[in-house]
Amino acid sequence: xxxxxxxxxxxxxxxxxxxxxxxxxxxxxxxxxxxxxxxxxxxxxxxxxxxxxxxxxxxxxxxxxxxxxxxxxxxxxxxxxxxxxxxxxxxxxxxxxxxxxxxxxxxxxxxxxxxxxxxxxxxxxxxxxxxxxxxxxxxxxxxxxxxxxxxxxxxxxxxxxxxxxxxxxxxxxxxxxxxxxxxxxxxxxxxxxxxxxxxxxxxxxxxxxxxxxxxxxxxxxxxxxxxxxxxxxxxxxxxxxxxxxxxxxxxxxxxxxxxxxxxxxxxxxxxxxxxxxxxxxx
Amino acid sequence: xxxxxxxxxxxxxxxxxxxxxxxxxxxxxxxxxxxxxxxxxxxxxxxxxxxxxxxxxxxxxxxxxxxxxxxxxxxxxxxxxxxxxxxxxxxxxxxxxxxxxxxxxxxxxxxxxxxxxxxxxxxxxxxxxxxxxxxxxxxxxxxxxxxxxxxxxxxxxxxxxxxxxxxxxxxxxxxxxxxxxxxxxxxxxxxxxxxxxxxxxxxxxxxxxxxxxxxxxxxxxxxxxxxxxxxxxxxxxxxxxxxxxxxxxxxxxx
Numbered sequence: 001x002x003x004x005x006x007x008x009x010x011x012x013x014x015x016x017x018x019x020x021x022x023x024x025x026x027x028x029x030x031x032x033x034x035x036x037x038x039x040x041x042x043x044x045x046x047x048x049x050x051x052x053x054x055x056x057x058x059x060x061x062x063x064x065x066x067x068x069x070x071x072x073x074x075x076x077x078x079x080x081x082x083x084x085x086x087x088x089x090x091x092x093x094x095x096x097x098x099x100x101x102x103x104x105x106x107x108x109x110x111x112x113x114x115x116x117x118x119x120x121x122x123x124x125x126x127x128x129x130x131x132x133x134x135x136x137x138x139x140x141x142x143x144x145x146x147x148x149x150x151x152x153x154x155x156x157x158x159x160x161x162x163x164x165x166x167x168x169x170x171x172x173x174x175x176x177x178x179x180x181x182x183x184x185x186x187x188x189x190x191x192x193x194x195x196x197x198x199x200x201x202x203x204x205x206x207x208x209x210x211x212x213x214x215x216x217x218x219x220x221x222x223x224x225x226x227x228x229x230x231x232x233x234x235x236x237x238x239x240x241x242x243x244x245x246x247x248x249x250x251x252x253x254x255x256x257x258x259x260x261x262x263x264x265x266x267x268x269x270x271x272x273x274x275x276x277x278x279x280x281x282x
Numbered sequence: 283x284x285x286x287x288x289x290x291x292x293x294x295x296x297x298x299x300x301x302x303x304x305x306x307x308x309x310x311x312x313x314x315x316x317x318x319x320x321x322x323x324x325x326x327x328x329x330x331x332x333x334x335x336x337x338x339x340x341x342x343x344x345x346x347x348x349x350x351x352x353x354x355x356x357x358x359x360x361x362x363x364x365x366x367x368x369x370x371x372x373x374x375x376x377x378x379x380x381x382x383x384x385x386x387x388x389x390x391x392x393x394x395x396x397x398x399x400x401x402x403x404x405x406x407x408x409x410x411x412x413x414x415x416x417x418x419x420x421x422x423x424x425x426x427x428x429x430x431x432x433x434x435x436x437x438x439x440x441x442x443x444x445x446x447x448x449x450x451x452x453x454x455x456x457x458x459x460x461x462x463x464x465x466x467x468x469x470x471x472x473x474x475x476x477x478x479x480x481x482x483x484x485x486x487x488x489x490x491x492x493x494x495x496x497x498x499x500x501x502x503x504x505x506x507x508x509x510x511x512x513x514x515x516x517x518x519x520x521x522x523x524x525x526x527x528x529x530x531x532x533x534x535x536x
Contacts, residue, residue, distance in 0.1 A: 042456040042457070042458050042459070043427070043456050157326070186325040186326055186483055187325075187483060187484070187485070187525065187528045187529050188325055188524060188525060188528045189325075190528070191528055213456050213457060214457070215457070252458070253457065253458060256457050256458045256460070256461035257457050257461075257486065258461075258464070258486040258487055258489065258490030259486070259490075260485065260486050260489055260513065260529065260530060261513060262513065263490075263509070263513075264490070266465055266468070267461035267462075267464055267465055267490070268461060269458065269461045269462045269465065270458045270461075
């Protein structure tokens with residue numbers, strides 16, 4: 001069997017606290033091929049930490065250990081900072097939640113996308129410009145010539161997110177990590193952004209990790225879902241089976257969402273069972 | 283017909299002057315009966331929050347009328363007005379003073395209104411929103427998002443208002459935490475006969491909380507419908523249909 005695109009085995013992240021280290025991730029393992037994997041869980045469940053650990057973007061004080069953390073067989077944990085600079089943005093791209101904060105406010109859209117291209121794929125300015133305009137068209141921006149000259153504050157949320165997708169996908173990464181890419185956007189725009197993301201990722205044959213707290217969205221969009229709680233994976237299941245989940249946490253998470261089709265008197269607030277965490281919390 | 287608790291008549295708010303002027307709210311009208319929950323949905327920039335800000339007097343330059351129990355709201359708003367109408371803001375991370383203990387934050391309205399039994403009132407209101415009395419001695423950074431939003435609701439309840447304006451009260455929270463806050467809001471409305479005006483872009487939340495819903499786009503209320511019509515997808519306006527379709531996409535995919 002060939003190497004999976006991403007292999008994560010027993011990944012742990014701990015932060016120093018007043019009483020030794022406290023765990024943010026308690027040994028998670030999964031593999032990813034050319035597919036769409038969703039990671040769901042509430043804030044503090046470690047889903048974003050997992051994404052950042054793969055990118056090696058956690059602060060230096062975080063203690064990151066794993067039996068294996070490999071991208072197509074390449075050891076990410078052992079890589080030097082110089083190697084990581086090529087990998088970040090080049091082979092692994094990350095799409096963040098809010099384009100208003102993630103884009104450089106002092107550079108035009110065109111300059112930012114071209115920068116991303118020229119750092120990872122050595123090419124002339126003219127080449128970069130052509131690719132950039134084509135990419136903006138690919139993310140369905142209607143008038144690329146005009147948009148290239150705009151600054152991030154002149155963009156709407158949906159447009160900003162398209163620009164970020166263009167910027168992240170222009171060096172043809174092998175793996176795209178999208179951390180809550182649509183939660184800052186309106187419902188009407190969300191669908192379009194996910195369509196664009198899906199189309200681009202499939203066209204480039206990349207793998208995608210979608211991190212979100214929105215269960216219906218994840219089950220709609222992804223092939224496979226990991227449900228996280230307390231830094232551990234509670235359950236892994238095929239996305240279309242999410243409504244028939246067996247783990248009590250996933251069931252509670254599903255039930256806490258107000259239904260659209262019928263009225264309920266009171267919403268179910270998930271309660272937590274310490275026995276879900278297989279190892280003792282220190 | 284009995285006088286509605288809150289009524290707005292042909293409310294318009296414009297920002298800027300001359301050619302740069304933007305009509306944020308264009309002749310919006312609705313009425314909210316006592317004890318009723320009224321929802322406003324629409325995308326960002328549709329003017330839904332501006333309506334709430336105009337009602338509380340945060341945007342004073344509006345045209346049209348805001349009637350509270352049949353009487354026009356004073357301009358500028360005075361103390362009596364805020365005894366009747368209180369607002370809960372969207373982001374509990376920025377609406378609480380970061381360097382004041384919860385107790386000090388909750389004490390302020392009591393001092394301004396010279397109310398008695400202050401400690402007892404604070405303990406009671408915390409209990410009402412599902413927090414232990416010890417929370418009074420914490421700072422906002424020691425609380426989770428859901429706990430902070432409960433404090434914001436508690437602060438609005440201290441003056442025992444009749445009308446609560448809720449500006450996306452749970453959009454900064456996780457679904458699991460959102461469920462708890464929505465339950466508290468629903469229980470309070472039933473127990474005290476409060477009237478709510480709730481603004482949200484989340485159709486599910488509005489459908490769960492409200493009995494009548496106004497749909498806004500580009501500053502105008504294009505449609506007002508009951509929650510039953512919303513659930514059965516009996517919308518007449520194309521914009522409302524798009525909005526419902528976008529929110530249902532994930533549901534029907536199962």
